[in-house]
Amino acid sequence: MNRSLPFRTWVVIVVTLAVVTAAGIWFLSRPTPPPSPQLGTPMLSLAALDGPARTRPLFFDRAALPWIKAHWSEWDKAYGGTGITPEELVAEFDLSLQAPHIWRAQDRKWRFGAVLLTGDPLAYRPLLDYLRAAPDWTLKRLDPTSYLFVREDAASGHGWATASDLRGLLTAFAGLPVAEQIMARVQIAHRLLFLEEIVPAQDLLDEAFKLAPKSKEIWTEQAVVYSMANRWDDAAKAAERALHRAPDFRPAQMALANAYYALGRFEQALDLTRVLYATPPGDAETYLLHAKVTHAAHAYQEEAEVLGTLITLLQGRSQPVGYWQIFRGQALSATGENLLAQEQFRNALKDETLRSSDREFAKKALERINSREEVPLDFAPAAQ
Secondary structure, rough: OOOOOOOHHHHHHHOOOOOOHHOHHHHHHOOOOOOOOOOOHHHHHHHOOOOHHOOOOOOEEEHHHHHHHHHHHHHHHHHHOOOOOHHHHHHHHHHOOHHHHHHHHEEEEEEEEEEEEEEOOHHHHHHHHHHOOOOEEEEEOOOOOOOEEHHHHHHHOOOOOHHHHHHHHHHHHHHHHHHHHHHHHHHHHHHHHOOOHHHHHHHHHHHHHHHHHOOOHHHHHHHHHHHHHOOOHHHHHHHHHHHHHOOHHHHHHHHHHHHHHHHHOHHHHHHHHEEEEEEEEOOOHHHHHHHHHHOOOOOOOHHHHHHHHHHHHHHHHHOHHHHHHHHHHHHEEEEEEEOHHHHHHHHHHHOOOHHHHHHHHHHHHHHHHHHOOOOOOOOOOOOO
């Protein structure tokens, strides 16, 4: 059997992670000393809350926890004085970032007035996409750190309109140092790309280029724009320009590896992701990038290893891992380690967040192993 994975299997990951090429810019290259509050906290988004949205419980993710803790006296009463702590809430909320149906159950419990998604959008991409499409929720505001959604019946005025609201948002940074004005544009552009707002994101990058034409951050984000337009040669060149300025700049290394992967230059991509995987800090995006590259390069043993690392990391965050256990089961089966593969498939079936199509694949994979048949490497579930 041909053990190479059909391109369509990983293409959903490429699409999902089209913006992974610059993921981590905010976390890995934030200015020092710490940026101004407008740039480093969700204060601008939360300032847009008014009316019922401010008096109801707020859903927030772990990246927003420091800010929420500092202002807990304001939000505590929205939870009815139950004595629940923000740490307890975020532990509960962590479960739903990758599983919108769990978030819906939490919404029925708490009846949120607003949802604040802060930090790296890849950590909550499924919930972000779900809220964008939900008829009863609207995007009220975004800023360099966050997206803010409000329930329709709690909204006052209109939702976020990029054409009219973006210029007003940028005025909040007008008095800041030039370096922070540049970073504000890069970070806002990054968030707009997750909304598929490519044109205004490019406009912001063009403005940033005028202020810092050699910036490694801007060139890395430019690689994102090119990747979303499937201009992979241009994406590679943009990432290379960033690395020319800073050879060890991790987001640009990820950008270049992602471009090489899309161009079918798997061995070159693998050279990069092996270094990224072995170099701290370890993070889910790096592990996933290395996993898809090792798979494309038929390095299934390495794939199984990195997926194991990814699963451990996500379990430590109390996030669902069944999806990735299925991929790891495939990789283990490809190396002939069927007992370990069976264990992965069985564990995946315990994940209540697993989609029915994914669950069916895991069941059939177990049946094939029990029948001493090879597990086909064609697991192609919906994008995560």
